Amino acid sequence: MTNISINSYIKFLKNIGIYSFLQDQPNNYFNKNKNKGLNTIEEIKSIKDLKSYIKNSEICNLKKTAINTVVGDGNENANIMLIGEAPGAEEDKNGKPFVGAAGILLNRMLNAIDLKREDIYITNIIPWRPPNNRTPTNDEILQCLPFVQKIIEIVKPNLILLLGATSAKAILNSNLSIAKLRGEWHEYQSINHKEKINCLVTYHPAFLLRSPNYKKESWKDLQEFQRNFQ
Numbered sequence: 001m002t003n004i005s006i007n008s009y010i011k012f013l014k015n016i017g018i019y020s021f022l023q024d025q026p027n028n029y030f031n032k033n034k035n036k037g038l039n040t041i042e043e044i045k046s047i048k049d050l051k052s053y054i055k056n057s058e059i060c061n062l063k064k065t066a067i068n069t070v071v072g073d074g075n076e077n078a079n080i081m082l083i084g085e086a087p088g089a090e091e092d093k094n095g096k097p098f099v100g101a102a103g104i105l106l107n108r109m110l111n112a113i114d115l116k117r118e119d120i121y122i123t124n125i126i127p128w129r130p131p132n133n134r135t136p137t138n139d140e141i142l143q144c145l146p147f148v149q150k151i152i153e154i155v156k157p158n159l160i161l162l163l164g165a166t167s168a169k170a171i172l173n174s175n176l177s178i179a180k181l182r183g184e185w186h187e188y189q190s191i192n193h194k195e196k197i198n199c200l201v202t203y204h205p206a207f208l209l210r211s212p213n214y215k216k217e218s219w220k221d222l223q224e225f226q227r228n229f230q
C-alpha cells in the first residue's frame, strides 16, 4: 500500500467508527507461554498470577527500557480502585505505583476524603515506565489495556477514580478532554466484567503539582467521589 492509500484507509476506518484496530500485528494475549509455564490471561484468577504473567509478557516495548514491572498495590478486596497513567522514575525503581512526588500528593488527597492506601487498590494503565516519562502512545495503551481490564475483573471494585487523561481515555474509550469528562459519572464495562462500574474522572496529581490552580476543581471531584462511597 502507498502512504496515500494507507492514509485514506485509516480515514475510512475512523469514519466508520473503528479506532482500536490500527496495529499491524494482532496482540496474542491468548497464546500459552509454554516456556514459562504461565496461564493464558483468560485463565488467571489472582493478582499474584497476573503480576507474574505481566512481568513475563513481551507485548509492549516499554518493558525493554524499564527497570521494574509495576502492576499495582493496595487492598485486592477493595471496593475502590484508582487508576493512573504509568510509573515514573521512583515507581520504576521501587516497583510500586505512586510512591514519588505525585504519590505523596495523592496520599494527601486520599486523606482529605478519609481514605488510606490500605483501603484502595491502585494501578496504572501501563505497567512500565515510558522513557523520560513521555505520554504512552495509543498502541502502547492498546497493548497494555487487557492487563488493567484483568485487574478490574479480579478486584471487582464498586467505584473507580480515573487519574488524568490517559486513564480516562483508556478506560472510558473516549478522546474527550478531562475538562469535558469531569463532573459526571461514567460507566465501565468489559466483555469479562459485565456489571457496570461507576467511574469518576479527575486531574492527575502530577498535573496538579505543575498547575496548582486546578486543585480547587480537583477537590470538587474528590468530594463527589466521597459522597458515593460513604
Ligand code: URA
Pocket: 084, 085, 086, 087, 088, 091, 096, 097, 098, 099, 100, 102, 103, 124, 206
Ligand atoms: N504517575 C502515574 O500515573 N502513576 C504512577 O504510578 C506514578 C506517577
